[in-house]
Amino acid sequence: MSALVPGLTKDVFGRKNMLFGKMVAEWQQIAGTEWAAKATPIELKFSRAPKGAKTPGKAVLHLAVRPAHALEFSYQKSILIERLNMFFGYAAIKDIKIIQNSIVMNNKPRKPPQTRPLTMAETQNITGMVAGIKENDLQIALENLGKAIISRKE
Numbered sequence: 001m002s003a004l005v006p007g008l009t010k011d012v013f014g015r016k017n018m019l020f021g022k023m024v025a026e027w028q029q030i031a032g033t034e035w036a037a038k039a040t041p042i043e044l045k046f047s048r049a050p051k052g053a054k055t056p057g058k059a060v061l062h063l064a065v066r067p068a069h070a071l072e073f074s075y076q077k078s079i080l081i082e083r084l085n086m087f088f089g090y091a092a093i094k095d096i097k098i099i100q101n102s103i104v105m106n107n108k109p110r111k112p113p114q115t116r117p118l119t120m121a122e123t124q125n126i127t128g129m130v131a132g133i134k135e136n137d138l139q140i141a142l143e144n145l146g147k148a149i150i151s152r153k154e
Helices: 004-025 027-031 033-038 067-088 102-106 120-130 136-151
Strands: 039-046 059-065 093-100
Touching: 004 027, 004 039, 004 067, 027 033, 027 039, 027 067, 033 039, 033 067, 059 067, 067 093, 120 136
Parallel strands: 059 093
Antiparallel strands: 039 059
8 A cells, every 4th residue: 555655646746745745754763853852844845956857956944943942953954954865865955944933843742751760769868858848738749849850861
């Protein structure tokens, strides 16, 4: 079935949209886990290819990025372009347009942080730190916070 789909949809979607779909499907492997969590491809804008060329013209990737990470992405743009061109097998991407878009990024599901089980010594250490707090609700909240912080994998 998967071998038939590209042939059936090529006329409908065209080669350009198939490249975009393939890129979106493999975005985490192309960009890496950390960058993929901070950005999402929105669109590929292609320029015209020379007449008779087998590959489409070069493209500008429109990338939705959380505003807090836009500067970081602008510095890393060339690395990401290189990774994308390696993925496509030819110099398909000539530039990346960074679009600060909180709405798109806020709708993207976030990966919960990885945690590890606490050792008995760590649990006892946290309990000892908050033992002197008289207010029960505050003591429980601080103990849970301590456990959450220590259990995160670095």
